[in-house]
Amino acid sequence: MDIAALLTSAGINITVCVVLFSFYSVLRKQPSNVNVYFGRRLASQQAKHIDLCLERFVPSPSWILKAWETSEDEIMAVGGLDAVVFVRILVFSIRVFFIAAVICTILVLPVNYHGQDRIHKNIPFESLEVFTIENVKEGSKWLWAHCLALYVITLSACTLLYFEYKSINHLRLLNIFGSPPNPSHFTILVRSIPSSSEESYCQTVKRFFSHYHARTYLSHQMVYKTGTVQKLKDDAEHMCKVIRDVSVRKTCKSSFGPCCYPGFARNSFKKISSEMDSMQGKTAGYNNMHLETGKKDCAAAFVFFKSRYAALMAAHVMQTSNPMLWVTDAAPEPHDVYWSNIRIPYRQLWLRNIATVVASIAFMLVFLIPVTFVQGLTQLDKLQKMLPFLTGILKEKLVNRLVTGYLPSVILVLFLYAVPPMMLFFSVVEGSISRSARKKSACCKVLYFTIWNVFFVNVFTGSVINQLSVFSSVTDLPAQLAKAVPAQSTFFTTYVLSSGWASLACEIMQFFPLLCNIVERYILRHKEDALNGNLSFPYYTEVPRILLFGFLGFTCAILAPLMLPFLLIYFFLAYLVYRNQIINVYITKYDSGGQFWPIAHNTTIFSLILAQLIALGVFGLKTSTVASGFTVPLLIGTLLFHQYCRKRFLPVFKSNSAQILIDMDLRDEHSGRMEEIYEQLRSTYNQPGVTEHASCNHECCGLHLGKASGESSEDMEKGLRKEITQKNRPRPVQRSLSLSSDKAVLGVN
Known part of the structure; x- marks a missing residue:
């Protein structure tokens, strides 16, 4: 050139x-x-x-x-x-x-x-x-x-x-x-919570942190399975359960008569609130609700602590002798949480990492084809010897300058536009728990990919085309x-x-x-x-x-x-x-x-x-x-x-330093802001697609901001009746706020 x-x-x-x-x-x-x-x-x-x-x-x-x-x-x-x-x-x-x-x-x-x-x-x-x-x-x-x-x-x-x-x-x-x-300074993310047939994940988290972090544990919030697929799955399971109950009750009626179930209504789709007139119905509804909740929540939770220093220690200390259980990490900021990846089972992450590495290497190997083609355009004299039919076209000075000076880099740039979306997809599959971590992982992948393909592959393929030979040895x-x-x-x-x-x-x-x-x-x-x-x-x-x-x-x-x-x-x-x-x-x-x-x-x-x-x-x-x-x-x-x-x-x-976090805790305690911060933690990590009842942690644990519940069974039943009534009540449609497009409001004429 x-x-x-x-x-x-x-x-x-x-x-x-x-x-x-x-x-x-x-x-x-x-x-x-x-x-x-x-x-x-x-x-x-x-x-x-x-x-x-x-x-x-x-x-x-x-x-x-x-x-x-x-x-x-x-x-x-x-x-x-x-x-x-x-x-x-x-x-x-x-x-x-x-x-x-x-x-x-x-x-x-x-x-x-x-x-x-x-x-x-x-x-x-x-x-x-x-x-x-x-x-x-x-x-x-x-x-x-x-x-x-x-x-x-x-x-x-x-x-x-x-x-x-x-x-x-x-x-x-x-x-x-x-x-x-920052709410994330008081919060840790717990994954790989051990399952139990006797209690739900929510109760397991409460029992564990109330025992081992009794002085610093404040509250927690479970992570639930959400999304369109999960909603369809839950609806299908609910319909199958209803149809099964209808078939069982009809069979019982035909065999033993209507006296088998006193007070049983003909409408099998009657709401559960109508069954709360007796203590039996209340207890059954309470148990069914917890069974239903147990199916939806995941082995992950956000745990809140009373101080930043306590959250820092809990995030960096191994909780049990088994490192695959009760895995803790510093929680991302509320707007930074990547909810779909939090629900991924922790034991799958190492398999996902291997899969993304293999896929990235395969993508790099496939990308050798356009890079080799680009290098062929930069060395037309060698390319003409390999492809003699191009000699007549490439003799023109303008064509020669355009092909050698502009076309190769443009072609490579066009191919490289497909790299960032692919690497971002690999970072999603990898299982990053925050959006910023996903972008950081994608940034590293794109950087490695471009340095390898733009520099090393171009250098070595150009050398191969120039010499028509490969390297004899690694030395x-x-x-x-x-x-x-x-x-x-x-x-x-x-x-x-x-x-x-x-x-x-x-x-x-x-x-x-x-x-x-x-x-x-x-x-x-x-x-x-x-x-x-x-x-x-x-x-x-x-x-x-x-x-x-x-x-x-x-x-x-x-x-x-x-x-x-x-x-x-x-x-x-x-x-x-x-x-x-x-x-x-x-x-x-x-x-x-x-x-x-x-x-x-x-x-x-x-x-x-x-x-x-x-x-x-x-x-x-x-x-x-x-x-x-x-x-x-x-x-x-x-x-x-x-x-x-x-x-x-x-x-x-x-990691954040303990010195700074302790100074911040002391400053907030002296100013009396800690109670206000505790109240804000309740509504901080709102999971998209989860109702207020499902996302509120004290509903299933009887815990409200670290205070043990002293409710009697009668108070719990009244609260349960109120919950189910509100759950069955039609909810107003939530409309997202949007800025007015009126140019007078926006100050644009």
Whole structure:
């Protein structure tokens, strides 16, 4: 590939970005699109006032200024700590790659360009390999420049990583200590509750925690089987039970006459409330209700404690000698609970983990087909030898530049769009108990997948196509990696252009919500706005994309420094685009507390170590013993730095500290807020699809906020009569609250 092909790809992507950014600046001003581009502000009734004037149809950079001027405190208030961490990842990338671009452009790029004694062509017709480390001849004394640049990049990255890790660590602690009382701090999730034929799960939980955590146990709430399938199953079981009772009673009538059951009515579907006129009927109804409840509840429950410290200890201590029973975890936030996965039996989780690993590996193997095809397009000279009938078409200069410079990366990007939904599905099957844990697991899977397929598979398949051979042994892999990565660096440069710049333009345009809005308004003729306020920030797709580009930048910085300016432009545009989306579009429903930063830190360290290993292999191939010798201490120092950060900062992200939680407990006790917090715990974890009777834990245990019930049998019967009467009473239809679409109410004309 030559410079002209790279410029062709850059020109196409620049044109696409300019056109889409201009369209966005116009479309965001239209009142009909306010629900697309101001979903978060619309949900909080803070939509921008838009007048009917010519300015609506003229592109303007006002959104750029607004995104630039927004402070970190505003980002925290709008998007939570996860949004701040995401922006910090972009800021870190801008800083470190600005340093890398300066040092490599000044020091490394001239050495690469003049590395061989050759006559250079005009710059547009020069091959991109001339600007890579491949152009440096063996035994060159100028390889110290690459080693010095590697030192500067590594030291800068580690320094910035340390201060960012320390700052985010401090923000996380402040977020925990300064936030309002979080119900999850008082709650643990208990799974794998042992079953008993004598008592229900609810009674088992009460008995266990009342005995072993008597001083700190407050209350609990069972998790029930819900959903459409479970409802159909329960209805079918109920109908079978009714039909069986009818058949038994008819048989008894025909054999013994109507005197067999005194007072038995002819209507077999009579409600149970009519049978409560006698003590026998009351007792039977009470037992039947508990049997029915026992069928619906699961071996899982949320257990509430009187203090945050007690919940912390209960969550991290093994409850019994059998680690497969009474498994406890820290409870997620109420809006973060993934209810369907909580009902999964705990013993199935290890099987699900194995299944997802096998499925992910199989998906990676299937993905080798499009990656190999893409690599064939990047090396047309080798492809023409294998497929001679393409020679005539590919001789055209424009076709050659378009195929080699733009088409391969576009095809790979299109195939990669199927990866995040598939990995999110695997994370659901895996059994994550919270939505944030599901997104975090999907983020790691997408990151591993893209790094493997975009980098390693492209490098090795490109080497195979280039040499028409495979590696002879595993020991040849480092040497082959040192040869193949510089050769494939030109493809990675075009990938940054196609996947990076174009993805930002598509992100800010919001094509799918925009298309849905157009269909709703102009085809289906719906007058009310189809609010898109349910959009949450897709961290599991955007974090891996940012980290992948950082990975490519670190590994190719000294090998192909021509990539760094394009990469720096991408990070700067991403900083503006994503800040705008956080402010205006996406709604924060739950927050993981900055759990994406350790992923970013580990990926950066891995990128630095791999870049040093590749540089070590290249220096060995170029027979530069001095550069190779100085790279080894750098590799050891990076590993030691990573180990220090793991010991110093990572534990804060894994668990809350007892010191902070005890201080928060003392503060709430002195202010007299504990009773208010206890009352709020009753209605915190409301399971969707479960009625108030079924979700209220003290109904089945005789326990109300940790106070033992002193009801007599007569009081219990009266309460039971009231419960069943309310259960059979028709319930009003609940209507979900929605924002008015009136433009006067929303402040949009």
